[in-house]
Amino acid sequence: MQHDVLVLTLEPPHASGQATVMIVLRSRPARGPVASPRAAPARGLCAVAVLLALAGSSGCHADRARGPEPKPRVEPGVAPLALDLPLTQAPYERVHANFKERLDQPYVYRELRGSYAQTMRALAEFAAEVRAKGLVVSGPPFGLYYDDPGATPVAELRSRMCLPVDALDGQGLMFEVLPQQTVVYAYVAGPYPEAPRALPGLLEYMRGMRWRLDGPVREVYLVPPSGARVEDLVCELQAPVKGT
Secondary structure (H helix, E strand, C coil): CCEEEEEEEECCCCCCCCCCEEEEEEEECCCCCCCCCEECCCCCCCCCCCCCCCECCECCCCCCCCCCCCCCCCCCCCCCCCCCCCCECCCCCCCCCEEEEECCEEEEEEEEECCCHHHHHCHHHHHHHHHHCCCCECCCCEEEECCCCCCCCHHHCEEEEEEEECCCCCCCCEEEEECCEEEEEEEEECCHHHHHHHHHHHHHHHHHCCEEECCCEEEEECCCCCCCCHHHCEEEEEEEEEEC
C-alpha cells in the first residue's frame, strides 16, 4: 500500500522579515518520480535555495544553491555562537558578507612587527600578563593587521594582539579604544591562519558597495583554539570602510 507524506519545514525569518517554507512530497514505496523540494520565492538579490541574512537588499555573495550550513560543534555547557550570516568555508571561493556599524571597544594590546604568523602565537603569554594586572577580559581576543603582506616586506608588517576590556586604562599595558565605524564582515570557519584567504572576497563585496578600506583588518577569534577541533574554529573577519 502506498502512503504519501507531506513534510513542511519553516525556516526562520531573515533580516528582510521573510521566511522560507520547504514543501517535500515523499511516497513509500516509490512507484514513480518523487516530487522535488520547492521553496517559496524570496525577494532580494539572491533568490537561491539557501537565503543569506541581508541588510536591506545587500549582503549576498553567493550564487549557487546548497544544503544547510555546517555549524561549529558546541561543547556541553557552552553557549552556541549566534551568527547572522552563513559560515564561509574553505576553499573560500564564496564569501558570505554583510556590513554593520561596529561599536567602540576599549582594548589592551601588544604591538608586533614581522610575520603575521607570530600574532596569534602571542595570545597565551599576553593573556597571562593581562590577568596578572587584574584586568577583566570582556570578550574574545582579536588581531589588528595594518599592512598588505603582498606589498610590504615581512620584517615591516605591523600587527597587534588585542584583548577587549571594560576599563578606562590599561593598568600599565598599552591601551586604546577601537573607534565606532562601519565595517564589512564575514564569519570564516577553519584554522585561524587560513582566515585571511577569505579577505579577497570580502574586499570584492566592499568594492561592490563603492567603499574603500579605512583602517586595519580585524580578526576576532570567536572560538578558543585550546581544546577545540580545527574545523570548529570561527573567525569574524572585519574590514573598516568609508565611501569613495
